Amino acid sequence: MDRELAGLDALELASPPPRSRAVRVWSAVWPALGGALIALAAWQLVVLSGWRPDYLLPGPKVVFSRLLIDAGQPAFHEAVAITLQRALAGYGLAVAGGGLIGAVVARNRPLRRACGSLITGVQSMPSIAWFPLAILLFGLNETAIIFVVLLGAAPAVANGLITGIDNIPPVLLRCGRVMGARSIWLYRHVVLPASLPAFLGGLKQGWAFAWRSLMAGELLVVLGNRPSLGARLQFAREFSDAAGLLAAMVVILIIGMLVDGLFGLVEREVRSRWGLTGE
Amino acid sequence: MSLQALPDVGVDSQREVAVRVDGVSKVFGQGRSAILALHQVSLELNRGEFVCLVGASGSGKSTLLNLLAGLEQPSAGHIDSGGTRCALLFQDGALFPWLTAAGNVELALRLRGLARTERRRRALELLRLVRLDGFAQRRPHELSGGMRQRVALARALAQEADILLMDEPFGALDAITRDLLHDELETIWRERSLTVLFVTHNPREAVRLGDRVVVFTSRPGSVAAEIRVTLNRPRRTDSALVANVAAEISDRLRSEVRAHGLSHPTESLVSRGPRG
Numbered sequence: 001m002d003r004e005l006a007g008l009d010a011l012e013l014a015s016p017p018p019r020s021r022a023v024r025v026w027s028a029v030w031p032a033l034g035g036a037l038i039a040l041a042a043w044q045l046v047v048l049s050g051w052r053p054d055y056l057l058p059g060p061k062v063v064f065s066r067l068l069i070d071a072g073q074p075a076f077h078e079a080v081a082i083t084l085q086r087a088l089a090g091y092g093l094a095v096a097g098g099g100l101i102g103a104v105v106a107r108n109r110p111l112r113r114a115c116g117s118l119i120t121g122v123q124s125m126p127s128i129a130w131f132p133l134a135i136l137l138f139g140l141n142e143t144a145i146i147f148v149v150l151l152g153a154a155p156a157v158a159n160g161l162i163t164g165i166d167n168i169p170p171v172l173l174r175c176g177r178v179m180g181a182r183s184i185w186l187y188r189h190v191v192l193p194a195s196l197p198a199f200l201g202g203l204k205q206g207w208a209f210a211w212r213s214l215m216a217g218e219l220l221v222v223l224g225n226r227p228s229l230g231a232r233l234q235f236a237r238e239f240s241d242a243a244g245l246l247a248a249m250v251v252i253l254i255i256g257m258l259v260d261g262l263f264g265l266v267e268r269e270v271r272s273r274w275g276l277t278g279e
Numbered sequence: 280m281s282l283q284a285l286p287d288v289g290v291d292s293q294r295e296v297a298v299r300v301d302g303v304s305k306v307f308g309q310g311r312s313a314i315l316a317l318h319q320v321s322l323e324l325n326r327g328e329f330v331c332l333v334g335a336s337g338s339g340k341s342t343l344l345n346l347l348a349g350l351e352q353p354s355a356g357h358i359d360s361g362g363t364r365c366a367l368l369f370q371d372g373a374l375f376p377w378l379t380a381a382g383n384v385e386l387a388l389r390l391r392g393l394a395r396t397e398r399r400r401r402a403l404e405l406l407r408l409v410r411l412d413g414f415a416q417r418r419p420h421e422l423s424g425g426m427r428q429r430v431a432l433a434r435a436l437a438q439e440a441d442i443l444l445m446d447e448p449f450g451a452l453d454a455i456t457r458d459l460l461h462d463e464l465e466t467i468w469r470e471r472s473l474t475v476l477f478v479t480h481n482p483r484e485a486v487r488l489g490d491r492v493v494v495f496t497s498r499p500g501s502v503a504a505e506i507r508v509t510l511n512r513p514r515r516t517d518s519a520l521v522a523n524v525a526a527e528i529s530d531r532l533r534s535e536v537r538a539h540g541l542s543h544p545t546e547s548l549v550s551r552g553p554r555g
Contacts (some may be wrong), residue, residue, distance in 0.1 A: 001462050005410050007455060012423035175373040178348050178366065179438060180390040189386060193377045274376045275420025 015221025028264065032257075058243045067247040068141040076255030078229040080251065083218065086142070086228070091210040097150065098157030098206065101198075105158065106165035114163070117156045127213035131220050142226075145217040145227070152213030153206040160202010164195025197270055211256055294325040297442055297474045298347065298363055302356035304499075305342050307448045316342045318499035319356065324442065324476060329468055331489035332478045333528055335536050339500030340478040344444045346503060347476070372431035374419040380406060380430045381415035387437035393432035398539060405433040408467065425456035432464070436471070445477045449484070458516060461487055482528035489518045492524075494531050504531060 040060050047059040054062075070076045105111050105119070131149050134144040168191065176190035192199075218230020229248055236245035271277055305317040316339040324330055334340050345351045346358060373381050377449045384402040388472065393401065406412045408431035419427055428448055435443055449457045466473055479485050485492045486508055494504040506528065514521050 001459065001466070002410060004459055005463065009411075009414075009423065009426060012425070012456075013421075151297060169373075171369055171371065171373045172375065174345075174350055175367070175369060175375075178349060179387050179434075185390065189390070193375070196377070267360070273418065275418060276376075 024268075028261075028268075032261070033255045055240075056242050058246065062243050063246040063250065066243040067250055068246070070247050075227055076232075079229055079232055080255075082226055083214065083229040084255070086145055086149065086218075087162030087210060087214050090214060091153055091207060093150045094153035094206055094210060095148065095157055095203065098154035098202075099161055101154070102158035102165070102199075102202075103192075106162040107191070112162075116190070119158050119162075123155035123159060123209075127209065128216040128220075131217060135221065140221050140223065142223070145214065145221055148217050149210050149213045153210035156209050157202050157206040160205065161195060163202065164198030165191060167198055168194040197267075197274055197276060200263070200267050200270060204260070204267070207259055207263065209258075211259070212251045215252060289333040294328070297324045297326045297328075298361070299323050299359040300343075300347070300356070301359060303343075303346065303353045303358060305339065305346060305351070306354045315499040317346075317353075318501045320501055321356075322493060322502060324474055326441075326474055327472045329465075329473075329475045329477065329488055329490045331485035331492045332476060332495060333480065333482055333485045333492055333532065334495030334500060335480065335532050337498040337500070338495035339475050339498075340495060341446055343500065344446050344476070344478060347442070347444055352426045360442075363441035364438070365444050366435040366438040366441045368428075368431050368435045368443065368445045368448045370450050372419070372424075372427040372448075374427055374430055374434070376419050379418055380411060380422065380433075383430055384434045384437050385513070387434045391438065401437065402433075405437055406430070408436070409433045409463065423456075424452050425460060428452065428460060429463070432467070435483050436467075442474045442476060445475065447479055448477075450479070450481075457484075461516065462513065464488070482525035482532070483516050483521055485528065486510070486521045486524045492528060494528055496535055503535065 044059055047054070047057055051057070058066075101115075101119070105115050127148050130148045131144070134147045138144040138147060172190060173186070174196055176186050181189050215230050215233075217232055218228045222228075222231045222234055228253055230247040233245055236242075236248060300320055300322040303320045303539060304315065307314045307316055320343060322343075331345070332340050341459075342351070344367060345352050347360075348365045350367075374380075375386065378386060381399075381402045384405050385398045388398040388401055402411055403415060406415050409432055411426060411433070411482055413428055414422060414426065421428070422430065431448070451458055452460065461484070464475075467473070472545060477485070477488055482492075492506045493502055494506065495501065496503045506524070508524060510520050510524070
């Protein structure tokens with residue numbers, strides 16, 4: 001019987017695909033690079049067409065050489081650092097708050113009825129609409145910006161977790177309960193890991209909302225002695241510094257893409273571990 | 280003849296009763312839409328006994344397992360388990376996909392409060408028992424269906440429960456794999472003196488494995504007959520002796536299904552009870 005079982009095991013297991021990590025990373029990177037090249041070419045074409053004068057719409061070459069100069073200046077470093085600090089603070093709070101709300105709401109039916117559509121409603125509300133209130137409540141300061149970033153991202157995070165928990169196969173929950181996992185233990189060992197793939201989707205979406213809200217906030221709430229990427233956009237417009245403006249926009253775009261790529265990597269890793277890739 | 284009808288009370292009065300199900304009924308829903316899933320089911324499981332439960336669809340087999348496992352409460356009657364604990368094995372294994380084979384077994388041990396090093400050791404031991412110690416670090420999706428069920432069996436054994444409940448555990452497997460797993464389950468059952476309640480819709484499988492086969496009626500589920508199987512072990516699913524006993528059970532099940540075709544022609548089409 002042992003040999004029969006071993007033979008059957010050997011027959012039934014297909015050999016895993018021999019793709020190395022380098023190949024996987026490259027196959028994810030090259031389409032992104034191709035897309036960037038296409039975008040740059042389109043930009044250059046618009047500039048060459050003479051639609052707007054050079055001082056209003058400079059080409060990629062001018063903007064990127066300006067970006068190189070900016071990148072060497074301490075003021076620029078400070079601006080990027082402050083913007084990233086705000087993003088991390090607001091997003092971190094949103095993950096903690098949204099995660100907590102999602103976890104509580106998902107498994108509690110009355111609360112779910114009461115708050116489910118409210119969460120979705122707040123999520124679809126443009127976060128810039130919160131700024132006037134935030135400025136009234138907190139004044140023109142950091143707190144107002146963080147508050148709006150938090151409100152922008154938290155509902156997406158909460159909804160991601162709720163969706164994840166909703167889609168857990170019931171048999172896994174029954175199984176966890178039969179194994180003796182109750183309340184917190186069931187959450188820790190079954191509910192949270194089982195909902196992680198969908199939750200990651202919510203985290204990624206939450207980041208996108210946080211980043212957008214932050215840029216809107218930095219344009220509206222420009223603080224003295226607190227340089228930021230949003231403030232650089234605003235000043236560049238006021239001084240008609242088109243190259244500087246576009247350089248700041250490129251940085252905003254690259255940061256957004258880098259974080260998105262990071263989420264993509266984590267998501268892929270989790271999906272393949274969970275056996276969710278369609279192989 | 281190798282089978283005989285049993286009286287309502289278990290014949291092996293000298294054996295210790297592991298769990299006694301006494302007049303248990305289970306109703307789902309309320310008012311007019313209520314569905315009676317189980318009706319006055321009485322059943323005894325003796326320690327070390329392998330009992331198979333056979334029934335057509337809608338016989339409430341899975342409901343009974345849920346009641347025994349403590350996942351649901353009976354609407355009437357009671358289950359006297361004397362503090363016995365049950366492990367439940369599901370049809371698709373229900374392994375946690377984010378954990379390796381060893382991780383799945385270790386989680387069961389962890390929930391029982393075992394220390395880390397002890398968990399490692401015990402998990403490997405149990406995987407060796409189901410001949411999967413070479414696959415400890417594989418994740419469920421990297422294993423075949425039969426291998427997953429063996430990991431699930433190891434995980435159920437890790438719970439050190441008094442009774443092993445199995446809900447059509449090999450229903451989704453091919454015939455060759457199923458035959459091998461029957462042999463394997465029988466060996467483990469004998470070596471570890473397990474008490475098993477094995478639910479299946481396949482009469483041959485029931486006769487292949489069981490000391491006793493309990494035949495369930497459908498909608499509501501209740502005990503229609505108990506058949507003692509005295510064929511020598513190990514039995515073969517494809518042997519004539521097993522087929523003979525299985526044929527009688529099949530006839531019993533078919534007359535059960537026919538009766539529903541006559542008595543509730545519309546209801547049986549419209550109202551669907553819980554699965555099992």
